Amino acid sequence: MGIFEGLFNGFSIALQGYNLLFAFLGCLLGTAIGVLPGLGPAATISLLLPVVYKMSSPATSIIFLAGIYYGSMYGGSTTSILLNLPGEAASVVTAIDGYKMALKGRAGAALGIAAIGSFIAGTIGVIGLSIVAPPLAEFALRFGPPEYFALTLVGLLLAVFLSGSSIVKGLIALLIGLLLASVGLDPITGKVRFAGGIIGLQGGFDFVTLAMGVFGIGEILYSLEQNIKGEIVTTKIGKVFPTIKDFIEAKWAIIRGSLIGFFVGILPGGGAVIASLASYAVEKRCSKKPEEFGQGAICGVAGPESANNAASSASFIPLLTLGIPGNASIAMIFAALMIQGVTPGPFLVKEHADVFWGVIASMYIGNLMLLALNLPLVGLWVQLLKVPFGILAPAVVLFTCVGVYSIANDTFNIYALLFFGLLGYFMRKLDFEPGPLPLAFVLAPIIENSLRQSLLMSGGSMAIFFTRPIAATLFAIFIALVIAQGLQSLRQRKRSKVSPEMSTGEV
Amino acid sequence: MYRKKAWRILGLLMVALLVLLIASGCGGKSATQNNTPSQEKNEGAAATSSKYPEKPITIIVPYAAGGSTDALARAIEKVWTKYCPQPVMIVNKPGAGAVVGREFVKTSKPDGYTLMIGYGSGEDLIGPQLQKVPYDPLKDFTPIARMSIHSTIICVPGNSQFKSMKELIDWAKTSNQPVTASVSTATGNVNITMRGIGKVTGINIVPIPHQGGAQAITDLIGGHAIVGGGSGNEVAPHIQAGRLRPLAVDLPERDPAFPDVPTLKEQGINFYSWGSVKGIAAPAGTPKEVVDYLAGVLKKVSEDPEFKESMKNLNQPILYMGPEEYQKFFKEAYDYFGKLIKDLNITLQ
Incomplete structure (x- = not known):
């Protein structure tokens, strides 16, 4: 079956009333959970699995679950921008400039550009998914431990560059992130590390708890001290929608972000995070006003947000073509398919063409629905900032606690949230950009595992990183980035601080 | 005026959370309705x-x-x-x-x-x-x-030269090379099985632990290890697709879900596990x-x-x-x- 025939067939399935309804319900629910702090797509899908098992057609159930998944990616940016509460790793980068925009009264513009960027990225992602899925999936398989190590190293470097004003402070935040990630089970030996006999610590900290604490709760604690700051947010709302000028400024950021997101997002594991980081770095490099980054640059929202949405479409590629689930949410969609007797993998296109093309077609429709759903909502969300701080802050704390409790149905995460909130508060007091911390936390297990696995593979020889072409290329990029950054710092020092410009080098 | 709007939005958020809670309870509820006849x-x-x-x-x-x-x-x-x-x-x-x-x-x-x-x-x-x-x-x-x-099905990548456990072991013995084995975790059954095979056959098996079965299988499919293993539902789709080739099952008897895959014992390796x-x-x-x-x-x-x-x-x-x-x-x-x-x-x- 050719692509067009397949897509035509797919649309005839996706446009059936029942499937259309569930695609809409999925998108709606996805947006809702994306907005609610703490409740991620993985938790929601697991709650809904019993309902899905009772559905008659596997195509309908996966259309529904996929809708929740990519819908939550749309909604996830909302809390990052409005409340500095990133619900998942990929929206940490969005929070950095998005929240600054909100503080400057440009929340509407940030939300609007995020929705439009997500739509364009989602569509590019789905087009890519329908055209080039199989060969790209083959390519992704060539990423073994050495390649992941090199890629994650580049990701960590990019995370340091996020720190804006001070590289030293960025490095410190990064190291704290790495340290926190080492609590729990040693991924290679299975031995418990740094748990001090506390059961909750044995499995390590949870990412969502950490991000919510360091960003959201830390921000609220900090705001408690500064009445004036709170008022700025609540009085100035500004224009609700992004202007044509905003859009023109961000258009290339959206396109670049989409492409980066699509290609990096195919990799199972940290794909979406590294994609959003890479996009931010590229935008800062391409921008004519790099000093705006970290202070509320619209491209710093548009690029990474597009990247993480394109990555969420791309993450379906390993599932649908190889039967490999790339993250927790996709793993649950995988389980839903298996129990209904549909095996994801290379035979899916042949044996269950209706599922394969039906899902892809529904994603085209779903992206349209999400745009129609989210753009009008922007106006409504912006009103949220008018809620007085005294009401908004306790409500946010409440929802965050409910959210982190639901992660493992365990109270431990609530205490952890408090701890991370205090950490975030002190970081803000001491003028640290918190971004590198959660990003290092996410990347740490990948980097530790892949390094140790690589060395097990090679019998201890470092040569494995330089003899494999993909790994060697990534290392070359890493070294080039370090050198570029070093030269730039030197040049700046010579110019004796004319402008504290920072660059990320070439990617 | 603004206050009113603010409350409305807060209310909306509450409703959204409620909807979620109800949705999560749905599975249980529909089941309750079903059970009157039984x-x-x-x-x-x-x-x-x-x-x-x-x-x-x-x-x-x-x-x-x-x-x-x-x-x-x-x-x-x-x-x-x-x-x-x-x-x-x-x-x-x-x-x-x-x-x-x-x-x-x-x-x-x-x-x-x-x-x-x-x-x-x-x-x-x-x-x-x-x-x-x-x-x-x-x-x-x-x-x-x-x-x-859930037994461990021992597999090699689909394009591997090895068609049986014996071929793999003979190769390891004659070439004297370490055999990298992609395993789910250090405390998992796959790791124990791999080490057991190494022990009874005398070949040098190097287990490479992962964070769970899915990652271990992905690395094996990509050819980043010589041998590996996983539970039936992890490997079955890939066996069907020809990306993995099953060599043995680690139970004392054949796994009813994989009747064609021989046990280790049938292939002369005196080892079994309980999966x-x-x-x-x-x-x-x-x-x-x-x-x-x-x-x-x-x-x-x-x-x-x-x-x-x-x-x-x-x-x-x-x-x-x-x-x-x-x-x-x-x-x-x-x-x-x-x-x-x-x-x-x-x-x-």
Whole structure:
């Protein structure tokens, strides 16, 4: 079956009333959970699995679950921008400039550009998914431990560059992130590390708890001290929608972000995070006003947000073509398919063409629905900032606690949230950009595992990183980035601080 | 004016959360509605166990949703209400290397309303013999029934030169090269099996642990290790697609879900393991009538055609065992793993 025939067939399935309804319900629910702090797509899908098992057609159930998944990616940016509460790793980068925009009264513009960027990225992602899925999936398989190590190293470097004003402070935040990630089970030996006999610590900290604490709760604690700051947010709302000028400024950021997101997002594991980081770095490099980054640059929202949405479409590629689930949410969609007797993998296109093309077609429709759903909502969300701080802050704390409790149905995460909130508060007091911390936390297990696995593979020889072409290329990029950054710092020092410009080098 | 709007938005948020909560309860609710006809069917059984069960029964899955144990739990849930007047609720309590869920069940009331599925996995049979855990797998739980065993299917990548275990072992012996083996985790059954093979054949197997089966299989498919293994539902789609080639199963007898794959013993390798046993248990001290009642329901579940169909889709064999038999089996498997750990000199360092 050719692509067009397949897509035509797919649309005839996706446009059936029942499937259309569930695609809409999925998108709606996805947006809702994306907005609610703490409740991620993985938790929601697991709650809904019993309902899905009772559905008659596997195509309908996966259309529904996929809708929740990519819908939550749309909604996830909302809390990052409005409340500095990133619900998942990929929206940490969005929070950095998005929240600054909100503080400057440009929340509407940030939300609007995020929705439009997500739509364009989602569509590019789905087009890519329908055209080039199989060969790209083959390519992704060539990423073994050495390649992941090199890629994650580049990701960590990019995370340091996020720190804006001070590289030293960025490095410190990064190291704290790495340290926190080492609590729990040693991924290679299975031995418990740094748990001090506390059961909750044995499995390590949870990412969502950490991000919510360091960003959201830390921000609220900090705001408690500064009445004036709170008022700025609540009085100035500004224009609700992004202007044509905003859009023109961000258009290339959206396109670049989409492409980066699509290609990096195919990799199972940290794909979406590294994609959003890479996009931010590229935008800062391409921008004519790099000093705006970290202070509320619209491209710093548009690029990474597009990247993480394109990555969420791309993450379906390993599932649908190889039967490999790339993250927790996709793993649950995988389980839903298996129990209904549909095996994801290379035979899916042949044996269950209706599922394969039906899902892809529904994603085209779903992206349209999400745009129609989210753009009008922007106006409504912006009103949220008018809620007085005294009401908004306790409500946010409440929802965050409910959210982190639901992660493992365990109270431990609530205490952890408090701890991370205090950490975030002190970081803000001491003028640290918190971004590198959660990003290092996410990347740490990948980097530790892949390094140790690589060395097990090679019998201890470092040569494995330089003899494999993909790994060697990534290392070359890493070294080039370090050198570029070093030269730039030197040049700046010579110019004796004319402008504290920072660059990320070439990617 | 603004205040009013603000309250409206807050209200909206509340409603959204409510909708979610209701949606999450939906599965349970629809099940409750279904059970009126079966209630009559079960009156006899209910009478023997006094009033139990009077309310829904919670089954704790100590792993994340989407894994093989979770899938088994959902397959049971699907047909449960045909045989029991009260529905089951599946609750995932992952975390701390599956310790949190076990700790929770251990400290629950032994009244038959909180059960655990996955009893007999590596965290019960292997982990506690390697490091301290806050539960005693033998003393803190009452076994109810064994439902399945997830064997380890030993595989090589589809384009590998090896067609049998013998070819692999001969190559390792003549070339004197280390054999990298992609395994799920250090405390998992795949790792023990691989080390066992190395021990009895004298070849140098280097296990490369991952964070779970899915990652280990992905690396094996990509050809980043020479050999590897995983449970049936992890490897089956890839065997079908020709990306993996099964060489052996690690059980003493062939896995009913993979009747064509020979055991290690059939290929002259004197080693077997008990795989990952998937049973259901209650906290220690649960009354015998309750245990027997639940075991009866689970026996009927294991014979249900719809359940059989689900399990076939999941590539999990149905290997039911009642409470007494299962307790005996569990103890034997526990001791056997203890011996393997000692013989193979496995530590977490």
